[in-house]
Amino acid sequence: MIPDALRALSWAQTWFFIVALWVGATVVASSIGFGMERALKARKIFDVPLFEGQYRFELMGNAVFIAIVTSAITLALKLGVIRFGAAGWAAGVATFGAMLVGFQVxxxxxxxxxxxxxxxxLHRWHHxxxxxxxxxxQSVSPGEALGWAVGFVGLPWVFSLVTPLSFWGWVGYLAFNTFGNIVGHSNVEPTAPIAATRAATWFxxxxxxxxxxxxxxxxxxSFQAAFMDRLFGTEWKDWPALYARIIAGKPLASLKEHAD
Ligand SMILES: [Zn+2]
Ligand SMILES: [Zn+2]
Incomplete structure (x- = not known):
């Protein structure tokens, strides 16, 4: 269930609260990402400069994304779009797991x-x-942000037509997604070599x-795991070789770099 304290808030209060949480998570996750880029210089992925004003441009995209996604979540909570009702750890894990797989698809x-x-x-902004x-x-156009909002709110709405979801399982997934998305865009390869194996990248x-x-x-x-790309034949074969190059301390010198 939605906690009573949250349910008692007005529309505006709910929105401000969610914005505050999202901005807080963005600041923390970005700090971790930038910290990793600084601490792991020997694991840099692309040794190619950013475009002029890139951080400023991306910050604007973050503002767009956060405004739209938090508005969609506020709407969904106040209108009771997602049917919450399941409580306890097992329900939390089940909801988290359903979101984890469902969002990737x-x-x-x-x-x-x-x-x-x-x-x-819709997508040029991100690229x-x-x-x-x-x-x-989180640097995306308003249209792409709407697409993400559908994943965050519409997907669990569909799931909840089948069975009530765990509020905390859903919140936990949103936090996981946000951290993964932000940290995972760092221009650094922090993972252990096992991460570049075919078995690991299913997950x-x-x-x-x-x-x-x-x-x-x-x-x-795909972003989080490779299984959808594998299913549809859109995975590049040379990325494990590039991974090996990067963790050996040789960053990719050009965007066109390939391995045969
Ligand atoms: Zn991206
Ligand atoms: Zn793309």
Missing amino acids: FYWFLHRAMHVPSLLF RSQVTTPLTG ANAFVYHSLHHARWNGHY
Whole structure:
């Protein structure tokens, strides 16, 4: 259930509260991402400069994303769109797990659709960052932010038509997604070599996996794990070799770099 203290807030109070939480999470996760970029200089992914004013541009995108996503969540909570009701740890884990898998499937289709020429206008903002930073993850156009809002709110609405969800499982997933999205766009490869194996990437990708999407565009539409790309044949074969190069201390010198 939605906690009583949250339910008692007005529309405006609810929105301000969610904005405060989201901005707080963004600041913390970005700080971790920038800290990693500084601490792990030997694990840099692309040794290619950012475009002029990139951080400022990305900050604007973050503001757009946060405004739209928090408004959608406020609407959903105040209108009671998602049917919450399940309580306890097991329900929390089940809701988290359903969101974890469901969002990846949803995101792959959303992302793939935005790469269709007629919809690319929605997605160009995110791809303005060819080399990524922790601020890239939430740097999107208003249209793409709406797509993410559908994943955060519409997807659990559909799930809750089947069975009531755990409020905390849903909140936990949103926090996990936000941290992963921000930290995972850092231009650094912090993972252990096992992360670049085929078995591990069914569940979680190395950071270079999505960095290559920003550099090359037409492949690697998955973010968190590679299973959707594997299903649809959109995974590049050379990324483990590039991973090996990066963790050996040789960052990719150009966006066009390939391994044979
Ligand atoms: Zn991205
Ligand atoms: Zn893309």
